[in-house]
Amino acid sequence: MSKSDTILSAKSLRYFLQLIETMNYTQAAQILGITQPALTQQVKKLERAIGAPLFGQMGKKLYLTEAGAAAIELLNTINGVISDIQEYTQSDKGNISIGILESVHVDLFYQFLRYFNKKYPEVTFTVDYFDRKELWHRLDSNMIDMAIMYMPDTTNKTGANFRHQYNHRDICPEHIVVLTHKDNVEAGGTYSVTRFGNRKWVAYPENYYLSRLMRLNFSKKIDLVTPFKIASTKEMIKIAENTDLDTYVDQTYYEAHKDEINLTPVYIKNMPEFTTACVYRRGKLDVPRMKKLLTELQIFLDNNLDRNHNFSKLLSEEIK
Known part of the structure; x- marks a missing residue:
């Protein structure tokens, strides 16, 4: 012995x-x-x-x-x-750690967590917000079980490495909604960036996903002049409403708060498409509580999403 x-x-x-x-x-x-x-x-x-x-x-x-x-x-x-x-080894007990990208708005996901907690009270959640670099670091280091972020995102991933290391499933398609003071545009209309050549903006910080998309689209035609850069969407809109500055948010946030916003919503032509997605390391589906969470999330979205909003399914047949 x-x-x-x-x-x-x-x-x-x-x-x-x-x-x-x-x-x-x-x-x-x-x-x-x-x-x-x-x-x-x-x-x-x-x-x-x-x-x-x-x-x-x-x-x-x-x-x-x-x-x-x-x-x-x-x-x-x-x-x-x-x-x-x-x-x-248990599907109804343990902790699940979730990281969410700053500026992503996931009210429906929080509704789902409350629903899931009532059904499986011994599964607990740790949820925090991170910038893209830190979010990928935590995914790579297995410090979080899953991330909610905008896609496509190649912060520190080659396409091949991403496919081999991670799964991602779209939750919903997104669009940038410009909120403007201009009085010669119609709500819901789509316009060229040149229509906003003389506008100034209150925007997210430069490293934010939506700011990067706006810069990529506008830089081809006009400079995006941003006297204010603010991390809070709510404060960003408030400043825009109380000045002559325009701003922008994602479609999900606008749909959830449109009754509170006193600016005209419009879209920009040729803006890159993106989605809000769930990202997790390959192998996480081997953890019973993660498989249960993702399966229940699919069912929840199927039952609760507005069909007219054209949301895509979260998960593929691999978790069935």
């Missing part, structure tokens, strides 16, 4: 844990149904294998030595690992 087998034998560990609980050899032996010498022998066996005493004695009272305290910490770590492994 190896030294590690001796240290971690089920009997020795059970006796050790019981003695920790009572800190009394007589009581621990009675609970275990053995004699006190037999208990003492097992503890001494552990101490010889470890090479240090686990308990000291002051008068009649036992106390844990530094080695004993370290052993407890090790056992807690082992128990934590066992718990994580057990959660990995």
Whole structure:
């Protein structure tokens, strides 16, 4: 028998844990149904294998030595690992970590999380917002289970690497909606960028996805002059409404808040198409709770999305 087998034998560990609980050899032996010498022998066996005493004695009272305290910490770590492994195999328990790209608006997704939590209350969620670089870092490092982001996105991925490492499924198609003060355009109309040549803008910071799309489209014809760059969509619109500046948001945000917005919504010709998508590492579908989450999300979207909004399905047949 190896030294590690001796240290971690089920009997020795059970006796050790019981003695920790009572800190009394007589009581621990009675609970275990053995004699006190037999208990003492097992503890001494552990101490010889470890090479240090686990308990000291002051008068009649036992106390844990530094080695004993370290052993407890090790056992807690082992128990934590066992718990994580057990959660990995369960579909209705455990934590799912989700990262969301800044400026993506996913009200419907939060509705789904509330629905899922009622159905599976022992599955918990950690949700946070990141810029594109940090979001990809966390996906690559397996620090998050899935991401909600705009696609296509090649921040740090070649097409080949993306296909080999990740799955992504579109949640909904998106468009940029320009919110303007211009009085010679019609709500919902589509116009050339040259119609906005003399306009100034309040916009997202330059590293934001929508700002990049706007710059790519406008730079071919006119300069995109942006006196204000703000990360908050709500504040961006508020500033636009209280100045003569125009702004822009994605279609999902506009549809959710159009009754609150006092600017004219229009579209720009030849603006690149993009989608809001769910991105996750290949292999995540091997985790039962992730497969259940994605399957339930597909069902939820099928039942709740506005058919007229032409949303695409989230998942393919691979998770069925």
